[in-house]
Amino acid sequence: MQEKKKPQEFKQVSISEFFEKNRHILGFDSLQRALFIMVKEAVDNSLDACEEHGILPDLDVKISRISGDIYEMVVLDNGPGIERTQVPKAFGQLLYGSRFHVMRQTRGQQGLGITAAILYGQITTGEFSHITTKRPVDDVAYHFEMGIDIKNNVANIKTEEPVIWKAEHGTEVRIRAKGKYITGRQSIHEYLKEVAVVNPNARIRFTDPDGTAITFERSIEEPSRQSKPVKPHPYGLEVGELLSLASESSNRNMKELFVENFSRISLNTASEILEKSGVDPEMRPAALERAEAERIISTISEVKLMPPSAESLSPISEQFIRVGMLSVYGDERPGFYGKPISGSVRIHKGNPFSVEIGMVYGGELPSDQPARIIRYANKVPLLFQAGSCAITEAISETDWRQYGMEQKQGKGVPYGPAIILVHVYGPKIPYVSESKEAIAPVNEIVEEIKNVLKAEMRQLRRFNNRIERNKKMGEKFRLVSKIIPEIAKKSSEILKLEVPDYRRTMSKIANVVFVREEVENEDKKKSITSVINYTDDTVSFDLKIVFPFREVDIKIENLGSAETYSYEEGLDQVKGNYTGAEYFVTGINPVLVQGAEELPADWDLKGVEVNEQE
Numbered sequence: 001m002q003e004k005k006k007p008q009e010f011k012q013v014s015i016s017e018f019f020e021k022n023r024h025i026l027g028f029d030s031l032q033r034a035l036f037i038m039v040k041e042a043v044d045n046s047l048d049a050c051e052e053h054g055i056l057p058d059l060d061v062k063i064s065r066i067s068g069d070i071y072e073m074v075v076l077d078n079g080p081g082i083e084r085t086q087v088p089k090a091f092g093q094l095l096y097g098s099r100f101h102v103m104r105q106t107r108g109q110q111g112l113g114i115t116a117a118i119l120y121g122q123i124t125t126g127e128f129s130h131i132t133t134k135r136p137v138d139d140v141a142y143h144f145e146m147g148i149d150i151k152n153n154v155a156n157i158k159t160e161e162p163v164i165w166k167a168e169h170g171t172e173v174r175i176r177a178k179g180k181y182i183t184g185r186q187s188i189h190e191y192l193k194e195v196a197v198v199n200p201n202a203r204i205r206f207t208d209p210d211g212t213a214i215t216f217e218r219s220i221e222e223p224s225r226q227s228k229p230v231k232p233h234p235y236g237l238e239v240g241e242l243l244s245l246a247s248e249s250s251n252r253n254m255k256e257l258f259v260e261n262f263s264r265i266s267l268n269t270a271s272e273i274l275e276k277s278g279v280d281p282e283m284r285p286a287a288l289e290r291a292e293a294e295r296i297i298s299t300i301s302e303v304k305l306m307p308p309s310a311e312s313l314s315p316i317s318e319q320f321i322r323v324g325m326l327s328v329y330g331d332e333r334p335g336f337y338g339k340p341i342s343g344s345v346r347i348h349k350g351n352p353f354s355v356e357i358g359m360v361y362g363g364e365l366p367s368d369q370p371a372r373i374i375r376y377a378n379k380v381p382l383l384f385q386a387g388s389c390a391i392t393e394a395i396s397e398t399d400w401r402q403y404g405m406e407q408k409q410g411k412g413v414p415y416g417p418a419i420i421l422v423h424v425y426g427p428k429i430p431y432v433s434e435s436k437e438a439i440a441p442v443n444e445i446v447e448e449i450k451n452v453l454k455a456e457m458r459q460l461r462r463f464n465n466r467i468e469r470n471k472k473m474g475e476k477f478r479l480v481s482k483i484i485p486e487i488a489k490k491s492s493e494i495l496k497l498e499v500p501d502y503r504r505t506m507s508k509i510a511n512v513v514f515v516r517e518e519v520e521n522e523d524k525k526k527s528i529t530s531v532i533n534y535t536d537d538t539v540s541f542d543l544k545i546v547f548p549f550r551e552v553d554i555k556i557e558n559l560g561s562a563e564t565y566s567y568e569e570g571l572d573q574v575k576g577n578y579t580g581a582e583y584f585v586t587g588i589n590p591v592l593v594q595g596a597e598e599l600p601a602d603w604d605l606k607g608v609e610v611n612e613q614e
């Protein structure tokens with residue numbers, strides 16, 4: 001007798017159940033990665049929250065080993081805190097967040113991160129997590145011991161109680177989970193160090209499982225620039241997205257739907273697009289059919305619309321990169337700090353993005369190893385999946401030999417004493433996976449990174465040329481300044497005359513304007529710049545001094561032959577090793593100047609800015 005086949009069973013799974021079985025999708029695929037991602041998610045949330053509220057971040061991160069491979073992570077911030085009723089949703093429900101529906105650049109986007117970490121802790125230890133949070137408007141803080149009801153994707157609250165907290169505002173997240181603590185390039189320590197580079201306005205304290213504490217101190221007292229939320233741009237809109245938007249819309253007609261849901265669309269433009277597509281602008285959105293949606297999408301690609309607004313972008317900023325690299329990499333004693341360069345606003349699939357690059361070079365950085373590439377997306381360091389990332393692709397496709405670095409057959413990561421920071425940012429960066437560890441190598445992004453890299457590296461070529469030129473000029477000047485005083489001394493001895501003022505003679509022979517820096521260290525360090533006119537003429541020119549932390553513009557007027565001009569700058573804000581200032585001149589023949597460069601013509605040029613008018 002034939003056995004009766006059981007009917008196939010279909011069952012819906014909750015998102016939490018799905019995650020329980022597929023945790024690798026969010027990066028929890030090994031014990032060390034799991035611990036790393038927990039810290040990353042909590043720290044990113046803290047920084048996002050501080051940035052949104054203009055707070056200078058103060059973070060305390062602690063990892064301790066409980067037993068065997070069970071660790072506890074505690075991340076405490078001084079952020080705005082979370083409203084009590086929001087806590088179960090924000091921390092106990094996957095895909096719940098404040099950012100998913102907003103077109104704006106933030107570190108977190110999907111509403112998955114910290115909840116996934118709590119769920120991972122629950123799965124691997126059976127323990128609940130602890131959240132304590134306080135807002136300035138509340139008299140007390142609220143403490144939650146909570147996990148996740150996996151079947152229903154909602155919070156499972158064990159306790160919720162008011163507690164007295166010392167801080168005025170902030171949030172503490174404490175999760176126990178299975179993990180492995182490692183040191184090295186892909187460690188929590190390295191992650192926090194790279195976070196410190198691009199957040200010089202944050203103070204970040206880290207205590208490792210041995211109890212060793214390290215603090216990345218704040219070196220700028222300025223809140224980070226916030227991005228503004230903007231509506232999506234219609235370039236890049238897909239047929240399915242338009243259809244579902246229309247079916248759920250409460251707008252009265254199609255033209256209103258376009259004006260209210262997208263940026264850069266006026267009533268006139270909306271009517272024009274719809275009429276060109278053969279769709280009545282007064283039609284009810286729910287009546288939109290697939291063929292009509294297809295025609296609208298194809299018309300949009302033909303209509304010239306204003307590009308997306310750059311307001312949704314939040315760069316790290318030139319100043320923050322400069323100061324951050326100085327305070328974190330200063331101890332490695334590089335010889336040269338490149339001026340950080342940012343590109344213009346570009347578009348990928350209707351979404352704006354931009355690229356910033358910073359570099360330190362030479363000095364005591366190792367020259368026999370691959371250059372260190374520090375990748376960032378929306379201010380978050382990317383430590384994994386380098387091989388699949390747009391940044392690595394752009395670096396590999398650049399010919400570095402022209403900048404004096406070694407590179408096998410002109411391809412791949414270059415070798416040389418360099419740390420290169422690349423930041424790609426925008427409200428919708430395409431990542432290769434949900435764990436957001438690499439930027440998808442789409443053409444527009446790779447090409448823009450290459451462009452900005454070229455501009456940054458041009459400085460390196462100038463730096464190398466300058467060193468060469470200064471060496472030659474220095475030799476000549478040293479000889480002249482040694483020989484002339486000796487001749488003056490000897491001849492006056494023979495003639496039994498007083499030693500004459502030989503500076504004019506020296507000027508005649510040397511014929512240079514000499515710029516030099518001395519660093520004095522009394523109570524506090526200071527830099528003294530001297531400009532000595534060893535030419536026969538009176539000179540006037542502009543001098544730009546670029547300190548690693550700021551730029552100064554000086555007008556030098558009527559500096560007579562053999563006269564000296566001095567400028568002093570305090571160096572008390574410099575942490576670690578001070579690598580010296582760079583000097584640039586305009587308004588004088590640069591051949592006459594030793595110790596300064598001609599100011600490059602593109603010094604202050606910004607990329608093509610997007611017009612901001614609607």
Ligand SMILES: Nc1ncnc2c1ncn2[C@@H]1O[C@H](COP(=O)(O)OP(=O)(O)OP(=O)(O)O)[C@@H](O)[C@H]1O
Pocket residue numbers: 041045046049077079080081082090091096097098099100107108109110111112113114115116171
């Ligand atoms: N330390 C914090 N301070 C204030 N709000 C927080 C904090 N941590 C989390 N939140 C809130 O909880 C929400 C959920 O966080 P979660 O990490 O799950 O997602 P996300 O950061 O929005 O996105 P992603 O999954 O891309 O990280 C956040 O959107 C934020 O509103």
